[in-house]
Amino acid sequence: MARSEFSAWCLMIGSAMLGTLTTVLLSGCQPPIPLSSVTLAAAAANESVVTDVDSSKSDSGSAPDMKEFMAPAQVMESGKEWPQWGGTRVRNNVPNAKNLPESWNIGKFDRRTGEWDGSKAENVRWFSSLGSQTYGNPVVAGGQVYVGTNNGNGYLERYPSNVDLGCLLAFDQEDGSFLWQHSSEKLITGRVHDWPLQGICCAPLVEGERLWFVTSRGEVRCLDTQGFHDGEDDGQVQNEVARVGDLPNGGEGSEFEDSLSSLNQGQLTDALTKVLTEAGSAPEGKIEIKTLAENKSWTATGKFGGVERTLAFKQLGPRISIFKTLSVEDKQDADVIWVFNMMDELGVSQHNMCSCSVTSYGDLLFVNTSNGLDESHINLPAPEAPSFICMNKNTGEVLWTDQSPGNNILHGQWSSPSVEVLGGVPQVLFCGGDGWLYSFKADGGKDGAGELLWKFDCNPKESKWILGGEGTRNNLIATPVAYDGWVYIAVGQDPEHGEGEGHLWCIDPTKRGDVSPQLAVKMEGDSREPIDHKRIQAVEPEKGEAAVDNPNSAVVWHYSLADQNEDGEIDFEEEMHRSCGTVAIKDDVLYIADFSGLVHCLDAKGNEDGTSIVHFTYDMFAQSWGSPLIADDKVYIGDEDGDVCVFEFGAENNEPIEEINMGTSVYSTAVAADETIFISTKDKLFAIGKPR
16 A cells, blocks of 8 residues: 555554564664563663553553543534544534634745745644644644644654654644654564554544554554643553664764773763764763673663663664653653553554554443455455454453454455444444444443444445455445434545445444345355355356345445436446545535545435435545535535635535635545634644634
8 A cells, every 4th residue: 555555544544662672672673662661671681571461450540530521412512622533433523613714824835944934824823743644633632632643743852754653743722832742663564564654544532631542553552641741650551661762883984883882881972972962862961871781781870861860772783772761751752551552462463554543432442453464465464363342441451352354354444433322222333344334232242252233235245356446346444424323334445546436325223133235145046045255256146146135234325326417327426436534414414525536415314215315516626535524504625635625514505615725635634623623734733713
């Protein structure tokens, strides 16, 4: 995949390290190193360490003053915060935000220097720099704004912008000032699991002083939203070890060998001092160096960057690496509460990227693991690994797992779950990597398993998966939305696979079992034998197989094409194409953008015969990766050209009132909170609002 190959749900469709420190220290590999809960002494001494915590026996650390969190309807009605992807667990991006601008001007940015000319800027409260590629959506809660991106801006001195990381950034909501960063070093397995420059592609979930998100390294992490600014190191993860810098072996005549000898003699060379200084940890005064293993490991105690601390130095193959223990002095670093590594603990093998915007229901946390294919795009390395898990959000304990797609995963799994009480039953909706939508009872499960309520094949049975997007069978990249008792989902693929036929479904979630539109059967005379689910093509007519109507179908209505002008032909604008986008619905008016750049506006209720009611389509003439925002009687949707279309809300308003360019691509979705629109472009975060 690139932007290459995973960029598809880098838009929603994010942090630490894999394996044990001992393994990497002995291997001599280049970073990353798993430092989350490793002690500094162990890092320096190359001792065996235990990085996992028995979360079932400990709480979330120094517990915050947890308020009673608002129900989805209250969050939407308030319009003050937007604390997760889609705002709430039902994922309908329709906040009751007021006094929003319908037009703005971001000013001009010098392409070479980045300098801003704001002389003509209008309705821009502030902007902050992000990485060089940003697919994460803004989340607004507790006076802070969070965005997933890469390290293109280099906020931390110890991680300059040329170091590739996944970054979750926290900014002050009032003025956009940078607060802290969580840093995910790249997996040593490379692009098969952690594609370069993609960064953190999910949006976090925030409740009170706790934040949950999925890192690009296949971890679920819980953070303290206040970071170390509260003067405390909270949670199960204490004394977290972080990289300061590295001195590489430049070959014969380099300062590498001299630095090893000097460390053995209790001294720092100018080369090591330079590494420390550039990382913001300049040594001051007397530094005491202790050799733990000659030419291998040392500790250095003294004042570094104005802070009294002990650093660990370690020869790791062709470099000397330096580490520190994070403390309350490290205000720009995140404070980790707990960590669960899905690759280590569950055997998950994500395809190119792990990305899921998690959601909660009470104390339950629901996570798509992103388990997928390997680089061949044919082999599934971990068919037994779960694709969907339920956790205790306070401790990180896994309550139940599910591997419903099994061997039928088409590519990767980067969608995000939704939760709503439907038909009187709390249901969590999971988009499987086989193109099926699954509903489980949203509870703690039984004997380590969730209770499957229903499943729905979102592709026609005769559709076929072909590598590279040439086929007609699709993934589910979007997030399901619950609205007025029904569920809405569109199909799509990685944008690198190009345009293709799409489908938008409205589903009745009160039915049970296989509620797909059709069933796959083998025709043998007058008998019809059910066919087990097949990965590439569910029904192959040449083999005597057929798709028959399902008497238990949960289809309320379906949209793939509609002859809107009634000329007997289907034009480009009259088709639903593949979509990464999630629907937004208000007053029964539904909006969704597809990857061909069409904005589709439909009636959310459809016709009684199961057909769709299309109000209009509008061509933005650029690919759209994001989803609509409906707020303050307007609709906002961005595209890859960097334009944000602004429509008056309503079925009759089929032309935008404004198309505003944001300077660079808008892969994400606009959100609104506290009379402000927050938009993350490819490299900047904007807070847009009328003067106060």
